[in-house]
Amino acid sequence: MTFRIHRRTFMGGAAALAGSAMLPRGAFAELPGTMQWTASDVGSSGYVEATAIANALIEKHGTRIRIVPSGTSIGRMMQLKQGRVNMGFLANECFFATEAIFDFETREWGPQDLRALMGREALFGIVTAADSGVKTLADLKGKRVARIQAHPSTNFKVEGVLAFAGLSWDDVEVVEVPAYSAGIQAVIDGNVVAAGAVIGASLLRELEASPRGIYWPPVPADDQEGWDRINRAAPLFAPSTMVNGPGATPENPVPLVAYRYPILSVYADRDADEVYELTKAIVEAYGLYKNAAPVMSAYDVKEAGHPPFDAPVHEGAKRYYQEIGNWTEEDEVWNEARLERLKAVQAAWDGAVEEADQNGVPDAQWPEFWAEYRATHLG
Template identity: 70%
Template sequence: MISDLTRRAFMQRSVMAAGASLVLPGTLHAAIPSKLQWTAADVGSSGYIEATAVANALIEQHSSRIRVVPSGTSIGRMMQLKQGRVSLGFLANEAYFASEALYDFSTREWGPQDLRALMGREALFGIVTTANSGIKTIADLKGRRMALIQAHPSTNFKVEGVLAFAGLGWDDVETVEVPGYSAGLQAVLDGAVDAAGAVVGASVLREIEASPNGIGWLPVPADDKEGWDRINASAPLFAPAMMTSGPGASAEAPVPLVGYRYPILSVYAEATMEDVYDMTKAIVEGYDLYKGAAPVMSEYDVNKAGHPPYDTPCHDGAKKYFEEIGVWTEADEAWNTNRLARLAKVQEAWAAATEAADGQGVADKDWPAYWDQFRADHL
């Protein structure tokens, strides 16, 4: 997480990119349009700050005008991308949910969206508890109190994936509803729950670490193939990752957790190979200009961010560039092929469900439940 001090300092440097009222001179490398609009999360969020950092680099290098349009909701960001009001989205897990027609995207108006990724930096997620809770493994969570966040499918989805590592689900824990993400971590600190899902970097984690009870992370070791197969059966966007610094971890005592990508730089599949190739190249070429803008920006190194798993398949234009510079691997290609096949399967299931529902006269208000059951039966 970006500190408040870093955020304030960087936001002061980034007004130009947000408003797109000033163009800096620079040297042209990849060919990108002279005017661009991107979307990201709200002003002040890490996603917005990162998008603005990348935009500043491209403004300097290409003399382009780039406006980052903030949106506080996943629907808002996706709508801008779908309607063509922006050419690139710095998305969160709505990229995965939209491609799978889940949650907000299970309505008739949405359905599985044909999204593609350019790249995405690694973020870390895990289940946090206190050091003296007696909970040492994910399996130990059975019957214990677990925070369930109201109206926050992204975190709950990640928790569900981590629980699957040990063959558990929400029915195997005692769920305690909390009103928000931070409230879940506060509940761990206060002792109201035994564990909660956490994005590494949340400030309250330092409070848990400094408390008399201390902090504990539940390891998700990479060498447990069966555990990871269970995670990836429902969440192919997750991969093994190691936390080597932060609350409760160090280089000498690292903690194996779950890695995912945030933000995911996303477009629709219909974006041309040439346009996506050029944009991917421009972002990679600009790395030296934005890598120091915030601590997390070093994760945009193409040797890290240029590899899946992503929330969606990689766009052919981005893949072409990664192949040219020798980043794309056989494992990347295998993952991407499987992800494309999965997306096609979801799209086929949606078409079949729609046809069946129309034949049965299923009302629009009943469609999400109908689709949810159809998914369970066919996907």
């Protein structure tokens, strides 16, 4: 699969916005009179972005939108699953839920039939100090790499970037750290050679300004074999380039990995006309929220409306993108492949449940049983 390369200026920071505002419903009939969306905790980027878009729709359509924050992936997913919210501003739990991994490997969950509307691009890479001697990802073999306790999202991304060089966690010396920021701090302190990082992390500027300097082992877009290795496990990643950020300038850009956060998500059975209208409303209100925070410009439909996403695109959103000429043949190929993958995971789950029931596998042993069955039947 060929992926689109986005060249943007990525910067951290976000303006503080109110969590909910309500105005009388106007004359527009495209949207429900009231909506609830879920996002991560108050003050997080996902919450700020959801609020910015909600405020724009409130202003443009007079609809009433409440943002329901949740600090956990399970909390956000549960609200979606139970129909308590119309849409979720999700992180990688969207992918994990479709694959029935990590928090979603229990029999209470299993593969969730999620769909994406859009998602703005974010950049991720493995960061090291400029004086570490590491020049390529392959140089990390045998080196100390931070792995964050109870943080599957970052660890999953690190695993994907390592795969670019044909490496895995087994090929590096794993150093467990208690939190995301602790991984970057460990690079600064010299306790690890490398750690995974989103480019907006404030500690990266500290590393950049230190005598050691900052360096990102590149993930070049033209290395097709490397990208094939990444996408075999993670079809949500694509090549991109940091041109303005810690360790990068327009004159010295850095090729990294793009993913989507947040992913505007619903279940597949959400009414197609409703999703069409919601997607349309969000796209057409772009001018009202694009300056609400530095990152909001990344919601331009020409970028945020194309896969790859963590889940297939909802048919209602796809119909709108086709209508405005924003759906390409490449998008269709990716989406069909992603739908087939989701069907395969669902079929594997059903087969595993049936076999487990026949063999009397207790619930306590289910995660291990599912992991083995999944590896055998899905690869």
